[in-house]
Amino acid sequence: MYVINGNKNSPNTLLILSGIHGNEYSPCILSNKICNNIELISELKQHYNEIIFLSNINKEGLINNTREFINIDLNRIYQYDFSTIDNIKKAIEKSTHIIDLHSSPHCDNFILINNTNTANSYVEYAIENDINYLIYDQYNEYTIKHQTQLQNKISITFEMNGINFISIDNILNAEIQLNKILKTFHTINVVKSYPKYKSQTIITAIEDGLHYINEHKQLVCLTLDNIEHIYNIIVDKDFIATYPIKSYYKKSETIILIQKYNQLI
Numbered sequence: 001m002y003v004i005n006g007n008k009n010s011p012n013t014l015l016i017l018s019g020i021h022g023n024e025y026s027p028c029i030l031s032n033k034i035c036n037n038i039e040l041i042s043e044l045k046q047h048y049n050e051i052i053f054l055s056n057i058n059k060e061g062l063i064n065n066t067r068e069f070i071n072i073d074l075n076r077i078y079q080y081d082f083s084t085i086d087n088i089k090k091a092i093e094k095s096t097h098i099i100d101l102h103s104s105p106h107c108d109n110f111i112l113i114n115n116t117n118t119a120n121s122y123v124e125y126a127i128e129n130d131i132n133y134l135i136y137d138q139y140n141e142y143t144i145k146h147q148t149q150l151q152n153k154i155s156i157t158f159e160m161n162g163i164n165f166i167s168i169d170n171i172l173n174a175e176i177q178l179n180k181i182l183k184t185f186h187t188i189n190v191v192k193s194y195p196k197y198k199s200q201t202i203i204t205a206i207e208d209g210l211h212y213i214n215e216h217k218q219l220v221c222l223t224l225d226n227i228e229h230i231y232n233i234i235v236d237k238d239f240i241a242t243y244p245i246k247s248y249y250k251k252s253e254t255i256i257l258i259q260k261y262n263q264l265i
C-alpha cells in the first residue's frame with residue numbers, strides 16, 4: 001500500500017486499486033504512471049486528504065497469468081473473509097472515493113456503470129466530462145464497486161483495452177481518459193433514482209463461426225464451410241466491449257456489448 005498525504009481539511013480520501021485480476025496487466029502499469037505523475041498528484045492533493053494506491057493486488061495471478069487468486073475472484077471479496085483481502089477492505093473502509101482499474105477484451109477505454117439506482121448520476125458525470133461509459137445490466141452484486149456503492153461511497157470501475165497482454169498505446173490512450181476522471185472525480189454528486197438511461201445491447205451469435213467487425217462496421221460470421229453472413233448491427237458508432245476473447249463463437253454465445261450512446265430508455 002502506498003499513501004500520499006494531501007489536504008488535511010478535505011473530508012475525501014481517494015483509493016486507486018489495480019491488479020485485482022491477475023490476467024489484467026495494463027491497470028498495474030497505468031496505476032504506476034499515475035502515481036509518478038507529479039503534476040497530477042499535486043492537483044489531487046488539493047481535493048483529497050489522502051491518496052491511497054493499492055497496486056498489483058493479485059500478485060500470484062499476475063505471475064501466473066490467472067484471473068483468480070487461488071480460485072477466488074478478488075473482485076468478490078465481500079463473499080469471503082481471509083487475511084489477503086483484509087488490506088483491501090481496510091483501505092476501502094477509510095476511503096470515500098474509489099477507482100478500481102480493470103481491463104476487458106477488445107474495447108475502448110470506458111467506465112463500467114451498473115444499471116442500479118445510482119446509474120443516472122454516473123452516466124451524467126460521464127457525459128458531462130466526455131468519458132466513455134457502458135451501462136451494464138448483468139452485473140454481479142458482490143463486486144467491490146457494487147458493495148462500496150451500497151456503503152454510499154463514490155465508486156467506479158475503469159476498464160482498459162486488452163487482457164493478457166500489455167500495449168503501451170492502449171495504456172497511453174487510457175491515461176488520457178483516466179486523467180480526465182481523476183481531475184473531476186471529486187465533483188460527482190451521486191443521487192439515487194430510477195435508472196433512466198438505456199443499458200447495453202448484448203448481441204449473441206445466431207450460428208457458429210468466426211465473428212468479426214468488418215471495415216463497414218458490419219458484423220460478419222464466416223462459418224467453417226466458408227459461408228459468409230453479414231449483419232448490419234451497429235446503428236451508432238459505439239461498440240465498446242466484446243467477449244469472450246476468442247474469435248470463434250458458438251451459437252448463442254455473446255459476441256459483443258454495445259452501448260447506445262446517450263439515449264434514454
Ligand SMILES: [Zn+2]
Nearest residue numbers: 021024102103
Ligand atoms: Zn477485471
